[in-house]
Amino acid sequence: MISVASATKRYGRTAVVDDVALELGDVGVTAIIGANGAGKSTLLSLIGRLLPLDSGRIEIDGLDVGATKGDVLARLVAVLRQENHLTARLTVRDLVGFGRFPHGRGRIDAAGRAAIEEAIAYLDLEPFAERFLDELSGGQRQRAFIAMALAQDTRYLLLDEPLNSLDLRHAVEIMRLLRRLAAERGTRVVVVLHDLNFAAAHADRIVAMRDGRVIADGPPASVMRSEVLEAVYDLPIDVREIDGSPVGLYFR
Amino acid sequence: MALLAVASTFVGVADVTPGSLLAQGTDGEAARLLVASRIPRTISLVLAGASLAIVGLIMQMLVRNRFVEPSTTGTAESAALGLLAVTLLAPGMPLIGKMGVAAVFALAGTGLFLLVLRRIPVRQIVLVPLVGIMLGGVIGAVTTFIAYRYDLLQTLGTWMTGDFSGILRGRYELLWIAFVLTVLAWVAADRFTVVGLGRDVATNLGLHHGRVLAGGLAIVAVITATVVVTAGVIPFLGLVVPNIVSMVIGDDVRRGIPWVAVLGAGFVVACDLLGRLIRFPYEIPLGIVVGVVGAALFLWLLLRKGSRAH
Numbered sequence: 001m002i003s004v005a006s007a008t009k010r011y012g013r014t015a016v017v018d019d020v021a022l023e024l025g026d027v028g029v030t031a032i033i034g035a036n037g038a039g040k041s042t043l044l045s046l047i048g049r050l051l052p053l054d055s056g057r058i059e060i061d062g063l064d065v066g067a068t069k070g071d072v073l074a075r076l077v078a079v080l081r082q083e084n085h086l087t088a089r090l091t092v093r094d095l096v097g098f099g100r101f102p103h104g105r106g107r108i109d110a111a112g113r114a115a116i117e118e119a120i121a122y123l124d125l126e127p128f129a130e131r132f133l134d135e136l137s138g139g140q141r142q143r144a145f146i147a148m149a150l151a152q153d154t155r156y157l158l159l160d161e162p163l164n165s166l167d168l169r170h171a172v173e174i175m176r177l178l179r180r181l182a183a184e185r186g187t188r189v190v191v192v193l194h195d196l197n198f199a200a201a202h203a204d205r206i207v208a209m210r211d212g213r214v215i216a217d218g219p220p221a222s223v224m225r226s227e228v229l230e231a232v233y234d235l236p237i238d239v240r241e242i243d244g245s246p247v248g249l250y251f252r
Numbered sequence: 253m254a255l256l257a258v259a260s261t262f263v264g265v266a267d268v269t270p271g272s273l274l275a276q277g278t279d280g281e282a283a284r285l286l287v288a289s290r291i292p293r294t295i296s297l298v299l300a301g302a303s304l305a306i307v308g309l310i311m312q313m314l315v316r317n318r319f320v321e322p323s324t325t326g327t328a329e330s331a332a333l334g335l336l337a338v339t340l341l342a343p344g345m346p347l348i349g350k351m352g353v354a355a356v357f358a359l360a361g362t363g364l365f366l367l368v369l370r371r372i373p374v375r376q377i378v379l380v381p382l383v384g385i386m387l388g389g390v391i392g393a394v395t396t397f398i399a400y401r402y403d404l405l406q407t408l409g410t411w412m413t414g415d416f417s418g419i420l421r422g423r424y425e426l427l428w429i430a431f432v433l434t435v436l437a438w439v440a441a442d443r444f445t446v447v448g449l450g451r452d453v454a455t456n457l458g459l460h461h462g463r464v465l466a467g468g469l470a471i472v473a474v475i476t477a478t479v480v481v482t483a484g485v486i487p488f489l490g491l492v493v494p495n496i497v498s499m500v501i502g503d504d505v506r507r508g509i510p511w512v513a514v515l516g517a518g519f520v521v522a523c524d525l526l527g528r529l530i531r532f533p534y535e536i537p538l539g540i541v542v543g544v545v546g547a548a549l550f551l552w553l554l555l556r557k558g559s560r561a562h
Contacts (some may be wrong), residue, residue, distance in 0.1 A: 048456065069458075070458035071459075074457050094504050098442075099457075105505070156300070
C-alpha cells in the first residue's frame, strides 16, 4: 500500500499539494484527475520521491519514501514523468535495459534479459528495438520509456500523463496495457490522466483533485457525476451512460 | 593507433630510427633518447588524449549537453588559475601538490558553471557552452591580469597551449593518475549513462543523482588538472571525439568509452606528429594543431545536416 499522510508541498506561498491524506494501491488501476495546477503531477512526484516533501509523510509498503535507500525503493516503485527530454542517444533496447539497473547495478542476468524482451514485446517495440530514441516518433519514444518502467518489474507503477503525445489508438492501447499489467502481474498502477473519459473507462478508482486537495475519491460510478465533475473542472459536464459506463460530454 | 604511436617515437630532430637503434645497441645515443624522451612523449600523448576525450564524454552526460568539455565550461581556465596561484604563493610545492591545487580550482570553476546554468534555464543547447566559454573568458582574464602583474605571462602561455615537446622521463608520470581515473570512469560507466537520462530517471532507478554528479566532476577536475600541469590545455578534444563516437554507436557510456579512448589517443598522437612534421625541424605546439583541426571538426558537427544543435 501507498499511504500518504498530511503531505504538503509549497512553491513560494501557494501549497500545490495541501495536507493530502490518501491510501493508494488497493486496486489495480487508480486514476488521478483534475484541472491544470490541481497538484496531480506534484503528488505523483512526491510519492515517487522525485520531489522532497515540505511536511507530512509518505510510505510505500511501510517504507518511508524520504528515508529509504534509493535502490530499495527502485525495486518497489517505478515512476515516469511526462516530459522526457532526451539528449542521450540510446537504442530502445539499451533504454529498456536500464530499467534493470536497480536489480543488478548494470549487470544483466538471464532473468533480466527476459524481462527486457518481455517489456519490449508488451509495448510492440520489437521492430524498433535497435533504433536510436532520437530517430523515433514521440509516441514510440513514450512507449519505450514505459517499457523501461515495466522492465523495472516493480509492484507499484506511477505514470504521469502517459497518454500525452500519443494518438488515439496508442492511447487506448496503453490503457489496455495498464489493465493487463494489473490483471496478469498484480501491478498496482497509479496514473495521472488528462482525459476523464479514459479514467472512467479503464480505472477501478478515480481520485479527483483541486487546488492541492482531494475533493472526490471512489469508483468511476461515484466520481463520474455532473455535480462532482463541475466542482473538479469548473465546467458544466454532462454525464451520459453509454453501454453501461459513464461518459462525460464536455466538448461544447 | 598502434602504428601512429610507433611512428611518433621515431620522429624528431635527432636521428632515432629502428636502424640506428640496432646499430648503436642499448647503450647508444639513440636508445637513450628513445627511453628518456620519445617513449615518454608518446605515452603521455596517448594518456592525455584518451583521458581528456573521456572527460568530455563524462561532462556531456553530467550536464546533458553535447557541446561541453573542459575548455567550454571554465574548467581548464580554472585549473590554470589554480596553477598560477600555487606558483605565486607556494612555488616550492611538489608537482603533485600543484596538480591538487589546480584540481580544486577546476572543481570550483566547474561548480560555478553549473550554478550559473541552474540560475538561467537555457532552452537552446548551443547556449550552454556559450555560457561556459564566457565564464572561462572571465576566469582567463583574471588569470592573465595576475600573470601580467607578476611577469608570468610566458609561463601561463605554456599551460594554456598544450605542448608535449618538453615531456621527458620523470616529467609526465602524473598522467598515470589520469589513467587510473579513466579506468574508474569505465567501471562507473552505467551510472553516467543513467545520469545522462536526467535527474528524474536517475532517481527512479535508485541512483543518488548528486553523488554521481559529484564523483563525475571530481574525475573531470583531476584529469583536467593533471593534463594542464604536465602539458597544457588541449582544446576541443573532449568535444569532437565523443560526438563522433556518439554519431556512430550512440551514447551508452560503457560501450562508448573504449572507442572514445582509442580515438582520442589516436587524434592527439596524429596531431602531435603533424605539428612536428609541418615545419621540421621546428615544432608547432600540439594545442595549436588540435585547436585548428578540432575547431574545423566542431564546426562541421554543428553545421552537419540533422545536427541536434538546431
